[in-house]
Amino acid sequence: xxxxxxxxxxxxxxxxxxxxxxxxxxxxxxxxxxxxxxxxxxxxxxxxxxxxxxxxxxxxxxxxxxxxxxxxxxxxxxxxxxxxxxxxxxxxxxxxxxxxxxxxxxxxxxxxxxxxxxxxxxxxxxxxxxxxxxxxxxxxxxxxxxxxxxxxxxxxxxxxxxxxxxxxxxxxxxxxxxxxxxxxxxxxxxxxxxxxxxxxxxxxxxxxxxxxxxxxxxxxxxxxxxxxxxxxxxxxxxxxxxxxxxxxxxxxxxxxxxxxxxxxxxxxxxxxxxxxxxxxxxxxxxxxxxxxxxxxxxxxxxxxxxxxxxxxxxxxxxxxxxxxxxxxxxxxxxxxxxxxxxxxxxxxxxxxxxxx
Amino acid sequence: xxxxxxxxxxxxxxxxxxxxxxxxxxxxxxxxxxxxxxxxxxxxxxxxxxxxxxxxxxxxxxxxxxxxxxxxxxxxxxxxxxxxxxxxxxxxxxxxxxxxxxxxxxxxxxxxxxxxxxxxxxxxxxxxxxxxxxxxxxxxxxxxxxxxxxxxxxxxxxxxxxxxxxxxxxxxxxxxxxxxxxxxxxxxxxxxxxxxxxxxxxxxxxxxxxxxxxxxxxxxxxxxxxxxxxxxxxxxxxxxxxxxxxxxxxxxxxxxxxxxxxxxxxxxxxxxxxxxxxxxxxxxxxxxxxxxxxxxxxxxxxxxxxxxxxxxxxxxxxxxxxxxxxxxxxxxxxxxxxxxxxxxxxxxxxxxxxxx
Numbered sequence: 221x222x223x224x225x226x227x228x229x230x231x232x233x234x235x236x237x238x239x240x241x242x243x244x245x246x247x248x249x250x251x252x253x254x255x256x257x258x259x260x261x262x263x264x265x266x267x268x269x270x271x272x273x274x275x276x277x278x279x280x281x282x283x284x285x286x287x288x289x290x291x292x293x294x295x296x297x298x299x300x301x302x303x304x305x306x307x308x309x310x311x312x313x314x315x316x317x318x319x320x321x322x323x324x325x326x327x328x329x330x331x332x333x334x335x336x337x338x339x340x341x342x343x344x345x346x347x348x349x350x351x352x353x354x355x356x357x358x359x360x361x362x363x364x365x366x367x368x369x370x371x372x373x374x375x376x377x378x379x380x381x382x383x384x385x386x387x388x389x390x391x392x393x394x395x396x397x398x399x400x401x402x403x404x405x406x407x408x409x410x411x412x413x414x415x416x417x418x419x420x421x422x423x424x425x426x427x428x429x430x431x432x433x434x435x436x437x438x439x440x441x442x443x444x445x446x447x448x449x450x451x452x453x454x455x456x457x458x459x460x461x462x463x464x465x466x467x468x469x470x471x472x473x474x475x476x477x478x479x480x481x482x483x484x485x486x487x488x489x490x491x492x493x494x495x496x497x498x499x500x501x502x503x504x505x506x507x508x509x510x511x512x513x514x515x516x517x518x519x520x521x522x523x524x525x526x527x528x529x530x531x532x533x534x535x536x537x538x539x540x541x542x543x544x545x546x547x548x549x550x551x552x553x554x555x556x557x558x559x560x561x562x563x564x565x566x567x568x569x570x571x572x573x574x575x576x
Numbered sequence: 577x578x579x580x581x582x583x584x585x586x587x588x589x590x591x592x593x594x595x596x597x598x599x600x601x602x603x604x605x606x607x608x609x610x611x612x613x614x615x616x617x618x619x620x621x622x623x624x625x626x627x628x629x630x631x632x633x634x635x636x637x638x639x640x641x642x643x644x645x646x647x648x649x650x651x652x653x654x655x656x657x658x659x660x661x662x663x664x665x666x667x668x669x670x671x672x673x674x675x676x677x678x679x680x681x682x683x684x685x686x687x688x689x690x691x692x693x694x695x696x697x698x699x700x701x702x703x704x705x706x707x708x709x710x711x712x713x714x715x716x717x718x719x720x721x722x723x724x725x726x727x728x729x730x731x732x733x734x735x736x737x738x739x740x741x742x743x744x745x746x747x748x749x750x751x752x753x754x755x756x757x758x759x760x761x762x763x764x765x766x767x768x769x770x771x772x773x774x775x776x777x778x779x780x781x782x783x784x785x786x787x788x789x790x791x792x793x794x795x796x797x798x799x800x801x802x803x804x805x806x807x808x809x810x811x812x813x814x815x816x817x818x819x820x821x822x823x824x825x826x827x828x829x830x831x832x833x834x835x836x837x838x839x840x841x842x843x844x845x846x847x848x849x850x851x852x853x854x855x856x857x858x859x860x861x862x863x864x865x866x867x868x869x870x871x872x873x874x875x876x877x878x879x880x881x882x883x884x885x886x887x888x889x890x891x892x893x894x895x896x897x898x899x900x901x902x903x904x905x906x907x908x909x910x911x912x913x914x915x916x917x918x919x920x921x922x923x924x925x926x927x928x929x930x931x932x
Binding site: 276277279286290294296301307309311312313316317375441445456458469470473474475477478479480493497500568573 | 624625631632633635642643646647650651652654657658659660663664665666667668669672673686731790791797798801809812813814816817818820823824825826827828829830831832833834835836839848849850853856857860863864922923924925929931
């Protein structure tokens, strides 16, 4: 029987798992052949739709998937509405669909049920889970282990990282560029290993300043909208901040009206075609009198940011979200500590969520 | 030249437009033949994907569209990621796609651009807009006027109502049930006309109690997730509340950890297959010590709600969101008044949003 470790200080598990992410990614890459095989099966299906499903962190990663499949093989990918299939029994033609189901535990009930039903109705079903012996793995036609290793903090980090990397590998493989993506991800792991330490230092100033903040927006556009969703989720579950993810454009269509000096905004800026929209959005935020945090490889492009948390530029622009999420994770860890909260065990949550 | 009316008290325009919604719906139904023709064109395309695009209120309505098309003709519909096409130049095969673009003004730049590009690449493009002379109408192959009439409040209400009704008519027509849906919507208009007055009375108690609330969740599942998104948007833009829409299931995957007695939750409950998930979610909210508001036709099923704002049951369950949104709109109007804010002219917003 394995020895049960003594419980450490609050947030220790979460922080140690954030730090471990470069190694977690490298573990995933040991399964490069599995990814290539599943990517080929996907390509043979020539899917008219990639249907991504997951909740919480896995749903943030699914957002990344819609971009990765859209940009690499040029396929339509959607975060499917689980309730249509699981509750309402909608009768889609799934013969040219592929399903990618994401779940850390592989036990999320409606995700398992969704996979069982769509597989029966003709979809090619793929599971990405940390537990290859889970119900989800049993329900799906193909399973690739996320290989994040045991995640003991209730607030997830390395699971998200490996889900995003896994989706990049599958989409790259489907486009005949699996090797190039794998090499890029290897490069990202190295850059991340060098960036974590300095970022841990850098987040302490905004974490102190934001100790009494109750609400935030997290703004990204394009690929980085996935990052915005995941950072907002971390802030909500570990720091009890009402943090809402928004695209830079949606900000202007209503939510900007709620901003004031007590309502700061976290922005994620990358060097790609969506950057001007994020720069515009940030200007709108400043005009409303709100404090700005700028993160991401293009953090320097955001004018008048009170805090900047840049990350290195990835070898391929499409891999930017792997690096951009790290400042948000580390900030959540630091803010939780400043507020006396425990991200390892947020109130009302457990590691495996069995909510229907 | 038309006389310019004297400005009334703050929020008068918004409230009068909420009250006018039953008539707005009836105006839309005058175009039943246009809807039937476009629905037939959609059916002839036999689309593998209905791609819905819009921002703000129009994006909330698009969420309804994913359910309406999924449940009525059984088609896959998605809220497409505009940035993939407009910023990144993704090269989707659009030969079997149809696009439905939603915009009150018909001038939202990236929506207009999206329609121009997807039309050029082979998609069947349909515009739903209040302005049949707009750029959006010019860009699309087919346009159906929303017929909401002039909407002078910056915060939209009847535009949302008519967008949802229009999507129900199109999805119903595509399923060969256009007439049945039109009759159902006529019935809804009548029920709504009778419900608005009593609801205006009923929302005043929670509006007083919530005057100093800074953050809320709005919970729906299935069809009512569209309602949750629209109610959250109204609260954010008219009342400066950080209101986040969540499915009942996603609540359990993280956000529930942020709840406490200062963080109330608005629930939307309808008599359909998703109700048990909403009832479960509400129980989780109460356990976290948060105040519950229950709205929708099945408001009575939510236990321990501090406030109940039921609406009549619609003739067809799929039309429930048309009625369920009304308590949220009226509550937003009342809460804005209690806070001394003006929903007709929220700070930082204008009626036509030209943000890219």
